[in-house]
Amino acid sequence: MLLVLPCHAAAAADSRDYLPRLRQLFYVAANDESAVLRAMSFLQQTFPTSPDLWPPVAQAYYGALEGLRAKYSNGLFDKLYHLQKAISTLRELPEKNPESLEILFLRFSLFHQVPSFFGVRSTVSPDLERLIVILEAHLDEQVPVDIQRAMATYLRACGEADRFQAARLEEVLRRTASLS
Numbered sequence: 001m002l003l004v005l006p007c008h009a010a011a012a013a014d015s016r017d018y019l020p021r022l023r024q025l026f027y028v029a030a031n032d033e034s035a036v037l038r039a040m041s042f043l044q045q046t047f048p049t050s051p052d053l054w055p056p057v058a059q060a061y062y063g064a065l066e067g068l069r070a071k072y073s074n075g076l077f078d079k080l081y082h083l084q085k086a087i088s089t090l091r092e093l094p095e096k097n098p099e100s101l102e103i104l105f106l107r108f109s110l111f112h113q114v115p116s117f118f119g120v121r122s123t124v125s126p127d128l129e130r131l132i133v134i135l136e137a138h139l140d141e142q143v144p145v146d147i148q149r150a151m152a153t154y155l156r157a158c159g160e161a162d163r164f165q166a167a168r169l170e171e172v173l174r175r176t177a178s179l180s
Contacts, residue, residue, distance in 0.1 A: 018046045022061055023147065029065060033072040040065050056093055057142075060103040063089030067110040086110055087120055094127070101140035104131055105151050112160050128160050135172045145179045152176070 025039035043062055047054045051062050067086035073079045090107040097103050108127040111120045134140055135152055143151075149172075155161060156169040 018042075019057065019142075022046075022058070026061055026064065027150075029068055033068075036065055036068045036072065051089070056097045057100060057102050059089060060093050060100075060106040063087075063093070064106040064110055083114065083118070087114070087118060091120070094130075099140060101131065101134045101143050101148070101151070104134070109154065109158075112158060124160060128155065128165065131155060132161075132165055132168050132172070136168060145176050149173060149176045 022039065022042060025035060025042055029035035029039045040062065043051075043054070043058055043065075047058060051059055054062070063086045065086075066082045066089060070079045070082035070086060073082055087110075090110060094100070094104040094107050104127055108124065108131060111127070112124045114120050131151070132155070135148055135155075138148075152169045152172045156166055156173070161169060
């Protein structure tokens with residue numbers, strides 16, 4: 001975002017041991033340009049194969065990191081290049097992994113910021129509703145409660161939620177306050 005997956009990387013992928021560190025790197029990268037390449041390097045070292053062979057959540061983070069590279073790029077060509085890579089990576093991952101709150105959230109968090117002429121805005125409202133439903137039902141136990149709270153806070157603040165959805169997100173935040 002190159003061919004045989006070593007045993008230690010496969011074990012990390014299966015047990016999701018890499019996810020806490022990846023999440024930490026990603027959330028720093030969201031506000032720190034220099035951290036983007038560190039997070040991408042971490043993924044490439046953890047999974048020294050082609051990104052399309054990585055676990056779906058790792059692919060989603062890689063796509064979101066490409067989106068951050070676009071954000072931080074100075075030249076228009078570089079911005080477009082990285083944004084197209086991000087969109088290509090994230091476009092279909094949530095449908096292929098409908099149980100994953102994290103993959104859906106990563107797509108939403110990028111696509112809701114992308115101008116409409118890229119043709120991805122049509123996913124934003126349905127993704128937001130799906131995210132709220134998953135958060136309300138606590139359907140993805142792979143995502144820690146503190147991360148779910150951060151997601152709900154982001155969804156509430158991003159400006160896409162209507163009043164009814166914002167109230168539902170508030171309820172998620174109230175419910176999860178005692179769990180974190």
